[in-house]
Amino acid sequence: MSQNTFAERLTAALGPDVVFTRPDDIAPWLADWRGMYKGQAQAVLRPRTTEEVSRALALCQAEGVPVVPRGGNTGLCGAATPDASPANVVLSLDRMNAIRSIDTIANTLVAEAGCILGNLRRAAQEAGRLLPLSLAAEDSSQIGGNVATNAGGVNVVRYGMTRELVLGLEAVLPTGEIFHGLRTLRKDNTGYDLKQLLIGSEGTLGVITAVALRLFPRTDVRTVVLAAVESPAQALSLYERLFQACGARLQAYEFFTGDCLDLVLRHAEGVQEPFAQRYPGYVLMELADTEDEAALTALLEKVIGQALEDGLCLDAAVSASLAQLQALWKLREEISEAQRADGPHLKHDVSLPIETIPAFMESAQQRVRELDPGIRFYIFGHFGDGNLHYNLSRPEGAPREWAARDGARVTDAVLDEVHRYGGSISAEHGIGQLKREHFLHTKDPLELRLMAGIKRLVDPAGIMNPGKLL
Amino acid sequence: MSQNTFAERLTAALGPDVVFTRPDDIAPWLADWRGMYKGQAQAVLRPRTTEEVSRALALCQAEGVPVVPRGGNTGLCGAATPDASPANVVLSLDRMNAIRSIDTIANTLVAEAGCILGNLRRAAQEAGRLLPLSLAAEDSSQIGGNVATNAGGVNVVRYGMTRELVLGLEAVLPTGEIFHGLRTLRKDNTGYDLKQLLIGSEGTLGVITAVALRLFPRTDVRTVVLAAVESPAQALSLYERLFQACGARLQAYEFFTGDCLDLVLRHAEGVQEPFAQRYPGYVLMELADTEDEAALTALLEKVIGQALEDGLCLDAAVSASLAQLQALWKLREEISEAQRADGPHLKHDVSLPIETIPAFMESAQQRVRELDPGIRFYIFGHFGDGNLHYNLSRPEGAPREWAARDGARVTDAVLDEVHRYGGSISAEHGIGQLKREHFLHTKDPLELRLMAGIKRLVDPAGIMNPGKLL
Numbered sequence: 001m002s003q004n005t006f007a008e009r010l011t012a013a014l015g016p017d018v019v020f021t022r023p024d025d026i027a028p029w030l031a032d033w034r035g036m037y038k039g040q041a042q043a044v045l046r047p048r049t050t051e052e053v054s055r056a057l058a059l060c061q062a063e064g065v066p067v068v069p070r071g072g073n074t075g076l077c078g079a080a081t082p083d084a085s086p087a088n089v090v091l092s093l094d095r096m097n098a099i100r101s102i103d104t105i106a107n108t109l110v111a112e113a114g115c116i117l118g119n120l121r122r123a124a125q126e127a128g129r130l131l132p133l134s135l136a137a138e139d140s141s142q143i144g145g146n147v148a149t150n151a152g153g154v155n156v157v158r159y160g161m162t163r164e165l166v167l168g169l170e171a172v173l174p175t176g177e178i179f180h181g182l183r184t185l186r187k188d189n190t191g192y193d194l195k196q197l198l199i200g201s202e203g204t205l206g207v208i209t210a211v212a213l214r215l216f217p218r219t220d221v222r223t224v225v226l227a228a229v230e231s232p233a234q235a236l237s238l239y240e241r242l243f244q245a246c247g248a249r250l251q252a253y254e255f256f257t258g259d260c261l262d263l264v265l266r267h268a269e270g271v272q273e274p275f276a277q278r279y280p281g282y283v284l285m286e287l288a289d290t291e292d293e294a295a296l297t298a299l300l301e302k303v304i305g306q307a308l309e310d311g312l313c314l315d316a317a318v319s320a321s322l323a324q325l326q327a328l329w330k331l332r333e334e335i336s337e338a339q340r341a342d343g344p345h346l347k348h349d350v351s352l353p354i355e356t357i358p359a360f361m362e363s364a365q366q367r368v369r370e371l372d373p374g375i376r377f378y379i380f381g382h383f384g385d386g387n388l389h390y391n392l393s394r395p396e397g398a399p400r401e402w403a404a405r406d407g408a409r410v411t412d413a414v415l416d417e418v419h420r421y422g423g424s425i426s427a428e429h430g431i432g433q434l435k436r437e438h439f440l441h442t443k444d445p446l447e448l449r450l451m452a453g454i455k456r457l458v459d460p461a462g463i464m465n466p467g468k469l470l
Numbered sequence: 471m472s473q474n475t476f477a478e479r480l481t482a483a484l485g486p487d488v489v490f491t492r493p494d495d496i497a498p499w500l501a502d503w504r505g506m507y508k509g510q511a512q513a514v515l516r517p518r519t520t521e522e523v524s525r526a527l528a529l530c531q532a533e534g535v536p537v538v539p540r541g542g543n544t545g546l547c548g549a550a551t552p553d554a555s556p557a558n559v560v561l562s563l564d565r566m567n568a569i570r571s572i573d574t575i576a577n578t579l580v581a582e583a584g585c586i587l588g589n590l591r592r593a594a595q596e597a598g599r600l601l602p603l604s605l606a607a608e609d610s611s612q613i614g615g616n617v618a619t620n621a622g623g624v625n626v627v628r629y630g631m632t633r634e635l636v637l638g639l640e641a642v643l644p645t646g647e648i649f650h651g652l653r654t655l656r657k658d659n660t661g662y663d664l665k666q667l668l669i670g671s672e673g674t675l676g677v678i679t680a681v682a683l684r685l686f687p688r689t690d691v692r693t694v695v696l697a698a699v700e701s702p703a704q705a706l707s708l709y710e711r712l713f714q715a716c717g718a719r720l721q722a723y724e725f726f727t728g729d730c731l732d733l734v735l736r737h738a739e740g741v742q743e744p745f746a747q748r749y750p751g752y753v754l755m756e757l758a759d760t761e762d763e764a765a766l767t768a769l770l771e772k773v774i775g776q777a778l779e780d781g782l783c784l785d786a787a788v789s790a791s792l793a794q795l796q797a798l799w800k801l802r803e804e805i806s807e808a809q810r811a812d813g814p815h816l817k818h819d820v821s822l823p824i825e826t827i828p829a830f831m832e833s834a835q836q837r838v839r840e841l842d843p844g845i846r847f848y849i850f851g852h853f854g855d856g857n858l859h860y861n862l863s864r865p866e867g868a869p870r871e872w873a874a875r876d877g878a879r880v881t882d883a884v885l886d887e888v889h890r891y892g893g894s895i896s897a898e899h900g901i902g903q904l905k906r907e908h909f910l911h912t913k914d915p916l917e918l919r920l921m922a923g924i925k926r927l928v929d930p931a932g933i934m935n936p937g938k939l940l
Contacts, residue, residue, distance in 0.1 A: 103825060104710060104714075105706055105707075105709070105710050105824060105825045106823055106824045106825050106856070107713065128714060149659070150659050150663075152657055152659075156656065156657065157656075160634070161657060161659075163663070164630070164634060173916075177916055178916075179916060179917070180914055180916075181917075183892070183894075184823050185821050185822070185823065185856060185892075185893065185894050185897075186626065186627075186821065186824070186855040186856050186857070187622055187626065187631060187821045187852075187855050187856065187857045187894065187897040187898050188821060188894035188896075188897065189619070189620050189622075189631075189670060189894070189896045189897060189898055189899065189900050189901075190894055190895065190896050190901060190909055190913060191670075191901065191909065191913060191917070191918075191921050191939060191940070192667050192670065192671060192675075192920075192921050192924055193620075193633070193666055193667075193669070193670060194917055194920055194921070196663055196666035196667070197662050197663075197666070197667075199663070200659060200661075200662065200663060201662060205662075216717075216718075217713055217714050217715075217716075217717040217718070218714070219717065236575055237575075239575065240574060240575050243577065243687055244574075244598060244687050244688070244760070245687075245760060245761065246687075246760065247686075247687040247689065247718075247759060247760035248686075248687070248717075248718035248719075249718075289717060290714070290715060290716065290717035291715070291769075292765075292769075295762075295765055299761075299762075351655050351656065351657045351658060352655070353576055353654050353655065354575060354576045354656070355573060355575045355576050382657075385656040385657050386576070386655060386656050386657065387656070387657045422653070422655075423655065424653075424655050424657065424658035424659070424660055425660060426658075426659045426660050427655075427657040427658065427659060428657050428659055429659065430659045431659075431660060431661065439660055439661065443660060443661060444650055446643075446647055446648075446649060446650075447649075447651075447661070447664055448661075450662075450664055450927070450928070451661050451662050451664070453927040454662055454924070454927065457920070457923040457924065457927060458920070469661060470661070
């Protein structure tokens with residue numbers, strides 16, 4: 001049958017205000033935001049209800065039409081961008097953006113998949129609760145996409161990945177059947193926990209339409225310390241001390257090198273050198289509590305004072321106001337943008353058993369230098385989770401094409417080192433199209449076989465997000 | 471082929487010190503500790519290594535011999551007790567009891583499945599860390615069984631169920647293949663999270679042989695409050711206030727009725743009436759922190775003082791010493807034993823959306839009273855998680871056979887009410903044999919179909935723990 005006919009059947013079933021087929025209308029849905037991936041599609045669907053999603057998927061499955069679910073398009077691995085097949089249907093959740101409930105006794109938030117994460121965070125805040133999932137793209141990313149990719153962010157060290165915040169979810173399976181798992185129960189020990197398969201499945205098993213999330217007490221009392229360290233090993237010792245002394249108050253533990261700071265000071269506006277001298281590395285820690293700012297500051301000053309005495313850091317600056325707190329965070333947050341301004345580069349979102357980070361950094365650097373001694377290292381990340389953004393920029397004077405030309409073998413070397421240290425080639429960004437080859441080569445064959453079996457079980461026609469992940 | 475021949479082949483493959491077949495030797499492995507279930511088996515295996523487990527399962531799968539994994543035998547649903555088939559092989563993990571590592575930088579503990587939970591808790595404590603999983607049977611239960619049943623306990627309100635503590639696991643699949651998922655990474659976003667299927671699978675998908683768990687900062691500073699409340703609704707309002715004000719410090723929020731206290735005072739030794747008068751209900755709260763006992767007590771006294779003023783509780787006693795703290799906990803901990811001493815009764819481990827607890831308790835009581843107005847209610851549980859142990863004792867003067875004779879229709883009524891309120895028929899004890907019928911009748915058919923598909927995928931010969939869960 002012709003594609004045109006299928007689009008017409010979609011329109012007949014869902015209405016012309018849900019189905020878009022004009023090239024101009026669908027063009028914005030065919031590329032990722034970084035412009036790394038571009039695909040094709042015969043139609044874009046923008047359903048308003050779970051029932052419309054169900055009807056759409058049933059039609060697609062009946063005719064074997066591939067479906068690409070789309071959230072806020074903030075992913076870094078191309079999971080929400082269609083491949084080159086002109087048969088694709090892109091299914092956007094952006095119109096399903098209602099908050100269904102916020103409950104301050106059960107401490108739950110139930111929201112449709114298309115809700116913007118930042119809006120949910122603000123709604124929880126207004127209700128007197130904290131939704132701790134927080135990441136750079138939170139004012140564009142959608143909660144359905146966050147769950148489908150098991151997003152991480154800056155608060156994982158305290159609250160865990162998105163997976164740990166999900167109490168329940170509603171999804172439409174490729175058959176059009178609705179998975180009614182939108183439970184808010186804190187405890188439910190009745191059989192295999194099927195929702196776990198959908199979390200982090202990157203759209204390959206179905207379309208998440210709504211989620212139930214845990215809320216936490218608001219932690220409005222916050223203090224930030226920027227500590228200077230001589231090495232990643234020292235940052236580890238400092239982490240051990242902080243973890244022990246501050247307990248659950250420790251809600252961010254971010255690391256960046258002196259080279260990262262250099263880049264930020266060069267490219268970002270409104271940032272200042274934090275200390276009188278430059279150090280090899282920096283750790284940004286945030287502590288937060290429900291109340292009593294004086295007690296929190298006193299605790300932090302005591303712990304940092306002892307750490308300085310015991311040689312666990314070289315220098316430290318404690319935020320004394322919200323403005324100072326934000327200024328210190330800005331040094332960390334501007335790194336990605338500063339690196340972008342510096343030109344094309346290679347990103348590696350990897351994780352390691354945290355105690356191996358110093359050894360990994362040394363041996364990975366050696367291997368990269370063997371390939372090209374001029375490569376510049378910009379390494380930062382969620383150190384408390386063992387998560388490094390191990391980013392590499394071209395040698396001074398190298399052409400802009402360097403990343404495209406030499407990137408593959410440099411990335412191979414980095415990911416091989418990660419694998420050798422028992423780490424993960426994707427800590428928080430997922431697999432998508434970007435890391436599919438590395439994923440298929442490094443994952444245990446038994447796990448790949450089980451994943452493929454689950455894929456066949458849930459999506460027998462193989463229509464969900466082809467070419468991604470598996 | 472004869473069973474005897476198979477046992478001989480097992481012995482040839484594993485050695486006579488691993489395979490036990492004499493009736494006297496295997497008798498202790500055929501019943502659950504409560505004496506509710508009894509089954510048969512041709513052999514008991516006590517392997518010492520993952521490799522031995524692998525060889526055993528490969529042999530069993532090749533000949534279609536059913537395998538029943540066995541941990542500490544502390545489950546309440548008969549999941550570790552073989553059924554009536556004389557072909558069963560019971561596989562005990564008790565000899566696999568080594569702690570492989572405790573890491574205070576990564577904050578991880580790696581242990582073999584047969585380790586006793588209490589021993590792991592003490593080992594973590596000695597290393598300066600907290601393993602928060604804590605439950606009545608912790609000095610008998612094995613960590614492999616805790617993970618296989620996704621155990622709960624008293625600290626779930628702060629730290630989550632066992633599932634949330636598991637970073638990785640190693641398991642032997644029914645084919646004998648080893649699932650090498652014993653990772654300690656905090657972040658690993660590479661495909662479907664397969665270990666989630668094994669957690670809570672009650673031995674139906676394979677044998678867990680080792681686990682990697684998260685550790686937390688020690689919270690040695692502890693305070694307990696026993697508050698008297700007029701109703702479950704008041705207990706809810708008090709919970710909302712405590713959650714907001716105390717944040718992560720709140721690590722237990724337990725409820726019990728005045729009738730439960732009555733039973734404890736009647737049957738337990740060394741317990742005292744906590745207040746000058748009896749109240750309708752009680753809440754036991756534990757707050758804990760890494761340091762500064764004075765600050766914790768001050769916070770609690772402020773919050774409880776305001777709660778008393780605002781009518782969120784009727785009376786309150788704060789522990790001023792470790793002895794007082796333990797005495798208050800004893801009032802809660804002795805309930806199960808006191809009820810056992812009182813005679814046969816019906817246990818229901820259920821969970822509810824927490825905000826519905828007051829309405830559920832009212833309507834469930836009404837339905838039970840309609841069946842028999844003399845039934846006595848002993849209701850307690852992990853209120854902060856929405857988890858009630860909704861236990862019922864026979865009417866005064868009813869024969870001991872009452873539970874066996876009338877139990878089924880009373881349980882049907884209770885679980886039907888749970889279902890009506892959107893709750894779970896098993897909050898933390900699992901399904902096993904005990905709740906299998908109710909599970910199969912109440913679970914969504916789509917979920918049951920997916921679970922059956924996963925079971926076929928992982929255990930195509932259907933040898934793992936037949937008659938349990940699915």
